Amino acid sequence: MINRLGETSIQREFEADIAIIGAGAMGLAIASEFLHTGFSILLLESGLADSNCVSDTLLAVENIGHKFNGATSSGRRRVLGGATTLWGGQFLPLGDIVFTERPWLGVSGWPFQKTLLKPFYKRAADLAQLKLATGGDSLWIGHGINPPLFNPEKLKSEFSSWSPRPNFANNMRGDLALSSNVEVLLDATVTEILINRHGEVQELSIRSTLGHAAMAKARFYILAAGAIESARLLLASRRQDDRGIGNSNGLVGRYFQDHISLPVARIIPKNRATFHQIYDNFIVGGTKYAPKVVISDALQRENRILNVGGFFRFSVDNSISINALKTLIGHLKRRTIPSDGIPLLAKSIINLPEVAKFAYGVRIKHRIQASREGEIFLEAHSEQLPRPESRISLSKKDDRLGMPLACLNWRIADESRMAIKAYTNTVRDEFHRLCLADVEPLSDVIDSPYEFQRSLSDVYHQMGTLRMSTNPEEGVTNPDARMHEVPNLYVAGCSLFPVSGYSNPTHTGIALAVRLADHLKSRLSK
Template sequence: MITDIEQLPDHAVLQADICIVGAGAAGLLIAREFLGTATQVILLESGGLGAEDATQALSAGEVSEGAFRGLQAGRSRVLGGTTTLWGGQCIPLDPIDLAERPWVPFSGWPIGPDELAPFYERAKQHLRIEQDEYDQPVWERFGLGSLVLDRAKLQAVHGVFIRQPDLGRRFREEIRAADNVRVLLHANVRSIETDASGVQVSRVAFCSLGGRRGSVAARRVVLCAGAIENARLLLLSDSKHPNGLGNDRDLVGRFLQDHPCGRTATIETTDPRRLQDRFNLLYGKRANYLPKLALSEAVQREQKVLNCVARLEYEYEADSGMQAVRDLMEAARGRRWPKGLGGTLARLGRGSPALAGDAWRVLAKGLSPAPRPRRIHLEVFSEQTPQPDSRVVLGRGTDALGLRKVLVDWRLDDLTWRTFGVFSRTVRDEFARLGLGEVRLLDWLDAEVPPRSAVVDSYHPAGTTRMARHAAGGVVDINSQVFGVQGLYVTGSSVFPTSGAANPTFTIAAMALRLAARLKSEIATRNVVTVQQWPARAEATGAG
């Protein structure tokens, strides 16, 4: 069922076996695993069914030393979370991403690829990804001749774009019909509380922007609110732990990572369509695909750099019909009208003859439109070195609920910067060998101190509640339970020790489903007596 906090009595105390915080990909998939079971689940969501300015403003905070776009633009407080902003691209991590690499400080996951593999398969079922989507080179599916890359240097990889990325919209009706899973909208978590001993989670306190308060009493609480908010909620929960829950060793919020992204080169070619056919969105019957270039494991080990991928970005004349299409699509993603709508529509009309031919490419061949580009860019997405000083902390300001905002201090190190250069030069040399064009590297790659403005974050924050085998190395154990707090779990990209170069949502889904399996096992083996169906009237108490 789906309920709004305003429908509850003030100071209501709800009972649940599991309380989940955050209705994004992780929270929704865990809840979905319990649909139709005897386990009672309450899922707290800060937002409503659609975007709201006042609610979104709760994500505001400060940024130290440079930009971090993802603090607000990369987060969405709404049923579905950031899947409402997500393009739907799914890519698994590479085995090397989980390995301990001597040249990468703080690298190495406490679980390996074999542990994650079955949950990637389970994630495919939830996300409706066919089992063989990653088995065949994507170029072959569309009748395109494969490029004979030197696989010791570059790998051809592809992302799979699912058809319905907004999971809040996709799963809404089945959750609304559920008897044992309850979503509570506009429930902003104020703190996670423990029992008197401080070692067992006991309840979650929440409130609305309208002033209504309540709590969920539960012996299992799962934080699924994203890498920034997960850290913030642990730090805010300081009633019995002065430094915040799970923060006895000052690790909560540290090791903030993202995927630094920047243009590193332009590509000059007399045959741009050869590149456009192979390195642009491909439209399939089951899903869409985006071919990319990835740095081989051999080069990573030889050059002692991080994982890295790139796509080609095509720039068109500002007054072209293709650019008008892009402007309209960008506006649609942002749920707004484009600036200068009249001019955009006029450009679309002038370009309609060429666009008709491009439409035929899409419908008949599954290829992207291919008007001659003004310029082709190499856009690189790098893994980032985990650093303890790259972090999320509580700032001095407070939000509309009176809770302290975050201060984000996102830092890049020399290894991250060097990775951009090694990868871009590898692409340059391989394109020259294959006759694909001249890759002209941008000057900033040779700068002794690259300008921070050369890269931006990709809205992929990770690492702030990292998983480790021992409490000295992280915030959660291999089962995603917070060290020192029984029954308190965290999942999502915040538990990633390293984030590789792949978009994170597919791995977020796999890790969430792994935790769901653990919770099911715990409940079954301990024969927990669950609460009965939802009370007709919530108990009103002075808890607040």
């Protein structure tokens, strides 16, 4: 069932086996795993069924570090579905090396190997209704295309998969509305977590934007509000301890990370048609697959550098008709109505021959043709070195519900620039060896720490702040995603990441959430 706090009753107390804070990708994934079970689930969402400016004002942060685009409502959203109402739905597992020990990072890594997550990666993809790329060169070979034969000690190719239905709220709304054991409570902002004398969560304090108040009690609690908001809530729950909850070692909110993105080289293909044949996106069975160029594990170990991958960005877009058509398709995928729907439709039919050619490429050739004109750039995505001073803390300013704002201090070490420079030079050398293209590094950016910091951007991939570890001296949560210091409080999502790799994080976040659902089913059954 789906209700709004205070709308249908004056209920002041809610009880369930599990209370989940946040109905974004992770919260919805866990709730869906409990549909039609004998366990009661309370899913608390600060926003409403559709986005609104009142809820989004609660996302405000005080930024005292590097410019961070993802702190705004363009990168986060308080609404049923969370950021899945905004994103493109790109899935890509973390690379193998990200789960191995990398002493040169100077911090602890993942407390388990990637093999543990393998079945959950598959289940996460099933939730997004997509088929993952099989890996290797199979997509190219299956379409009669010769793949780039990189030196495996230098580079490798990967494909990300894009969900045809990325909005989880739209995908699950019907099942949630009809469910008898999962209750979604909208306009229900958790403002405080209350701890009993045994160190366990006793209840949650909930407020609505209309002034309603309630409490929620459960056997187990899950924080699934994202890296920024989850840390903020723990730090703001100071009734028992001024340091907040689970923060005896001062690690809550620390090691905040995002992926670093920027153009790093200009690409001049030897043969433009061949280049597009290799690097245009595929679309097979309704799923888009995007090729990536990734630094090898061997080169990372040899040079003791961070994980980096990249893709090719075409600086001149397709025609007005094609761009309008792509925008309309995006709204259809998310089941949203564009405010400029009629003008978009008009633009999409201005050049019908070009639209027909584009449709032929998609339906018959299974390719999404990029622009054949203008410059091509290599865009790099790098993980960042986890740093304790890159963190979420509390501002002295409060929001409209009386909670302290999150204070964001995003810090980027120069190790990211060094890794991106090594990656760019390796791409240059390998593409020259294979006669694919001349790669001209943007030296003014990758050689200068100042220009690098000025040019880089985040990509709305907030991670860290509640990092996993085997012991509480190195992190906030254990390998089961439970808070080290609070036995009935768990965390779901990318805030768990101790290190991040270069891959889009949501796939791994959902895999961890599905794994957590299995763990809690086992605990509830005992």
